[in-house]
Amino acid sequence: MSSWAKQGVDLHLHVERTCGTGLRAGLEHALRTAVRGGRLEAGTRLPSSRQLAVELGVARNTIADVYTQLVAEGYLTSRRGGGTYVAGTPSRTTAPVTNDEQAGPRYDLRPGRPDLGIFPRAAWLAATRRVLGAGPSDALSYGDPRGPQTARRALAAYLARVRGVDADPDRVVLCTGYRQAVALVGAVLARSGAMRVAVESPGLPEVSQSLVRNGLTLLDLPVDDHGARTDLLVALEADMAVLTPAHQFPTGAQLSAERRAAVLEWCRRTGGLVLEDDYDGEFRYDRQPVGALQGLASDHVLYAGSASKTLAPGLRLGWLVVPPRLLDPILAEKVLADRHSNVLDHLVLAELINRGDYDRHVRRARLRYRRRRDELARALAECVPPRRAAGVAAGLHAVVPLPEGAHDVLARLDRAGVAVNNMSRYTSAPTPDALVLGYATPPGHAWPAALTALTTALGS
Known part of the structure; x- marks a missing residue:
């Protein structure tokens, strides 16, 4: 017995029988309209004549005649034994898409993204198969808003081992990246009545925007070669500070020992909170890894991280380690936001961590990015005049100070198709021009050409 629920291809048609026309004419008109209007795109496979006849409750010959007529008119194509498809039609008007629009900038050196070409596809696929093959079905149901315990346990062990985080699995909340972590913390802070937040300047503007949406008042916390001026937190009367202590974004400075001590003392004396953004903590080249600030004051510091730099931002894998009282x-807030984050991908990440695949991938990526960092530094030193890369002891980006006349340099880079960010993008305060370059972003085959285009423009 056939039923609509068993059909293989769904197709909605609005068929009208107007005066002087029959069902066949109405079907032809409905299909033509769908193709012309773009609702049925070129290449779309249509239901078989048998299937559509059952769905519409008409004779199969009627559907066959309609298909034959529209094939003759050029709206459809028919493949022997292969079904009926929507043909390409010039009557559909769409704006042409140029190659530049499809590909974006020729050389993308904007910071914030890894080399997506080194994503560990084979390891990820194998881990996915293991998770799906061995995991219980109820793991895919609605669950704990913190995320599956298996994933939280693996992540807590990893963060404790690699970053020195005091990460009880019960206090790990899995998120859809750092942005959600900021939104959750901002909402909680606003509900508590603590409204003043110190943010690094320069810093990530998207973080500030997220906090402002919660009605919080932002206070600029200046940054220099020793990191954020945490000695100013008392005078600012801040309730919370958002910091990137291990590798300040975008300057690349590391928060000095004195300023770490200052922010911890501020926390203890005032009850203030810190949101620690450890966005690229795994990538250290010329110095020993700096432990997370959270490991020194887990009752006052909310630790946020993600897999956006180590794996790929498109996965939307993030985490927040929360003090017990919060x-x-x-x-x-998490329940209101999305109940809980993606379960499957966090379980796959846990599988990679537990088997050591994640560590192996990070080590390979670290070596790759260090080579790029070294190549960038050498190429800049050979420019005429020579350029210097700052903030490169860690991370995936470099800062290149520019002399007066920076607008000419930026114009040359734009003409060469090299996308970069200016330091002015990250602060509203007057600041010397400098390029913020993401040397991890280009795929491996494009990196040499991107480096040549960059240095040619800088040395012109």
Whole structure:
């Protein structure tokens, strides 16, 4: 017995029988309209004549005649034994897409993204198969807003081992990246009545925008060669500070020992909170890894991280390690936001961590990015005049100070198709021009040409 629920291809048609026309004419008109208007795109496979006849409750010959007529008119194509498809039609008007629009800038050196070409596809696929093959079905149901315990346990062990985080699995909240972590913390802070947040200047503008949306008042916390001026937090009367202590974004400075001590003392004296953004903590080249600030004051520091730099931003894998007193409010906000984050991909990440595949991938990526960092530094030194890369002891980006006349340099880079960011993008305060270059972003085959285009423009 056939039924609509068993059909293989769904197709909605609005068929009208107007005066002087029959069902066949109405079907032809409905299909023509769908193709012309673009609702049925070129290459779309249509239901078989048998299937569509059952769905519409008409004779199969009627559908066959309609298909034959529209094939003759050029709207459809028919393949022997292969079905009926929508043909390409010039009557559909769409704006042409140029190659530049499809590909974006010729050389993308904007910071914030890894080399997506080194994503560990084979390891990810194998881990996905293991998770799906061995995991219980109820793991894919609605669950704990913190995320699956298996994933939280693996992540807590990894963060403790690699970053020195005091990460009890019960206090790990899995998120859809750092942006959601900021939104959750901002909402909780606003509900508590603590409204003043110190943010690094220069810093990531998207973070500031997220906090402003929660009605919080932002206070600029200046940054110099020793990191954020945490000694100013008392005078600013801040309730919370958002910091990138291991590798300040975008300057690349590391928060000095004195300023770490200052922010911890501020926390203890005032009850203030810190949101620690450890966005690229795994990538250290010329110095020993700096432990997370959270490991020194887990009752005051919310630790946020993600796999956006180590794996890929498109996965939307992030985490937040929360002080005990803030866990319930954070979870209440998480339930309102999306109930819980992607379960499957966090379980796959846990599988990679537990088997050592994640560590192996990070080590390979670290070596690759260090080679690029070294190549960038050498190429800049050979420019005429020579250029210097700052903030490159860690991370995936470099800062290149520019002399007066920076607008000419930026114009040359634009003409060469090299996309970069100016330091002015990250602060509203007057600041010397400098390029913020993401040397991890280009795929391996494009990196040499991107480097040549960059240095040619800088040395012109």
